[in-house]
Amino acid sequence: MDQKDEVKSKVDIVEIISGYLPLKKAGRNFAGLCPFHSEKTPSFMISPDRQVFKCFGCGESGDVFTFLEKIEGWEFRETLEELAKRVGVKLERFAPTSSSKLKEKLLEISKLASTFYRHLLEKHPAGEKARQYLLKRGIKKPIWEKYSLGYSPAGWENSLQFLTKRGFSIPDIAASGLVVAREETSRISSQSGGYYDRFRDRLIFPLKDSRGTVLGFAGRVMGIGEPKYLNSPDTPIFNKGSLLFGLDVAREFIRKENETVLVEGKFDVLSANQAGVGHVVASKGTALTDKQVAQLGRLCETVSICFDTDLAGDAAARRGIELLDLAGVNVKVVGLGKYKDPDEYIKTDVSGFKSAIKKAMNIYDYFIQSASI
Incomplete structure (x- = not known):
């Protein structure tokens, strides 16, 4: 048995993939929304017995190595090292690529x-x-x-x-x-x-x-x-567009809530977490990217957008809604009322901010409300 097989024999593909997307039991298998293409009806199947996955929508298939290489963009060696670390297998020395x-x-x-x-x-x-x-x-x-x-x-x-x-x-x-x-013309000594x-x-x-x-x-x-x-x-x-600020802290809270509160700024994240809202991440600016949407879609079913109330924030919310909706994510919008951003709202009225998250409106109500302003 080579080291790949040794690692693979100790890894549970269901446990690994469930860290990326919600799964539901489907007979002897597990099913979920495919993380590799947009869909609203689950066609992504995982077999615990065979330790493989297959999407009957886009055709992607493979084992746990294939999944991680595809979803994380890792090379084989990176995937092997990560999985070996998880299951306690000590890898032999190898000659790494440049x-x-x-x-x-x-x-x-x-x-x-x-x-x-x-x-x-x-x-x-x-x-x-x-x-x-x-x-x-x-x-x-x-x-x-x-x-x-x-x-x-x-x-x-x-x-x-x-x-x-x-x-x-x-x-x-x-x-x-x-x-x-x-x-070259710099005069600063160095x-x-x-x-x-x-x-x-x-x-x-x-x-x-x-x-x-x-x-x-x-x-x-x-x-x-x-x-x-x-x-x-x-x-x-x-790559800036592939990361969400605070995701490492929020990940387990997002899985527990099956929801992400998506804000624009880093201080919005800090204030929200300090106030007890753990499932919050930031897009690090107003432009939500396809890669960020894919990450959110793998972790939860609902994203509540809580962007600033200025024109840029409104435009960003609309772009985010479109991308998330295309990815099959349930989208809501958190109303900030008279406050310019979540940070200001939290500093003034913590309970009000938490209530606003619970009362987040669906996208159709948001479009109607914003059109009437």
Whole structure:
């Protein structure tokens, strides 16, 4: 028995797939809405006896390895390592590809950078400005820790020097998106090979996948400055449009509630969670993507959109409704009344906000109401 077969023999495909979409017993099998195409009637079947899946709508089929490679975009080795970790199988040494080696290095860099930023926020004098900013906005320390918030210090090469001193090369740090190449005409003195920190004097939000792995970052200014939010660029491990902020924290709550409260901003997520609303995630801006919709559709049957009440928020809500509806997700809209965003609502009236979620209107009532304004 090779290692793939050993791992496969210890994995339950139903347990793995149920972490991505709701399943219902259908005789000896399990059924659910296919995560690989849009449908409203379940045609995605899983056989516990044969440990395989098949969609009779789009034709996708395979075993647990095929499913994870398709849904997560992983290579075979990544899938094997993840499943081996879950079932306690120790893998033999292997010769990784250059692509997998780079991704592994970038994951190490991102994890270490997140630890660095978090330490500065929670324990270092340099992070006092960020601590006071969070407290002023009503966000308490347990929430900083839950979402691994951090602080990037002022200065041009703090993160760069921290990472190079720990053995990472400048090209690899540059590939992670944490540093930016200088203009040739730059007069800023440097011993860093022509690079400077991307994030400087900003509150840091680690951007994680659903398993809690740090893939990128968003940095927010705490005073006057543009852009208000600065994101990591696309890298071999990070794509902004494929992640939902707070999903790693909210995932189990979403499965329990069979519902996601979808907001726009990161502070909306922090305030909602602090108020006891655990099944909340953010689209990190107004543009909901197909990849984000697919993730939500795999986790729950209902998404309650709770976007800002300005024109941009209304337009984003309409786009989100269309995408979610096409994906077969039950869509509701949370009314914010006189408040501009969930963060403001929660700070003023927590019970009112929770009540608004319970009273979320269906999309037809929303369209009628918004048309009459």
